[in-house]
Amino acid sequence: MSCINDEEEEDVTYSIKKAVNSEDLARVFKTSGIKRPSDDLPRLQRMIDNADIMVTAWDAARLIGVARAITDFSYCCYLSDLAVDKAYQGTGIGKELVRLLQEQISEEVMLLLLSAPSAMEYYPRIGFDAIGNGFKIARKR
Template identity: 55%
Template sequence: MEITYKTDFTPSVDDIVEVYDNSGLVRPTTDKERIGKMFKNSDLVVTAWDGDTLVGIARSVTDFCYCCYLSDLAVKKDYQKAGIGKQLVYKTKETIGEQTMLLLLAAPSAMEYYPKIGMDSVDNGFIIKREK
């Protein structure tokens, strides 16, 4: 398996939905219009490919100079534990540059994963949750 990574291409909504649904990441995948808007309004999308098959995705909102919010990190189940998620995070960080902080909110099931790839936990965050 040779995985390639792209930062210059946004996959189709159908491919994105397939990765989300297969990975276990909960997103509003029955609302394809909303998924499309999520990606249209994102500043950085890093994708992982096995040939022509999308196997992983990282979606971020950033200013490329101070802060970046990595809002989605998803890898298809058959490709998990192969370092693809870690590479998606590293490619995101590489693209945003050393002056830019990278922040994410982890799903409860992924709380142990992020420290393993070198990320620090933070306790000084606050949230206003979405209503829908």
């Protein structure tokens, strides 16, 4: 697995190295509009601790975007969270987070996700193909 260096685009810095805490993650979830357990900081911390990859976007010291994924680095990668603060949406940050994530997993690895209904039109615009052959067992809480 290769490691990306921090990359800058205007005032936004991207990183896979910078530590994220549960408070920052809660704030970006809330400001992005993504539905996550933002008030359950211990659960968010477990989400951070157990992710295989977290690519982040920062405006100075403020977390403004995150791509959090679970992968085997060989065959499949599940993009569990793609969240960008609404004030920064439409600027290409989400697309760049996905591109940097793909650099980490290589071309051998399929990237898949479950989309919120409100984002169904976004993902094809950044290179995802819609699929209809999936199943789930929903979480109970």
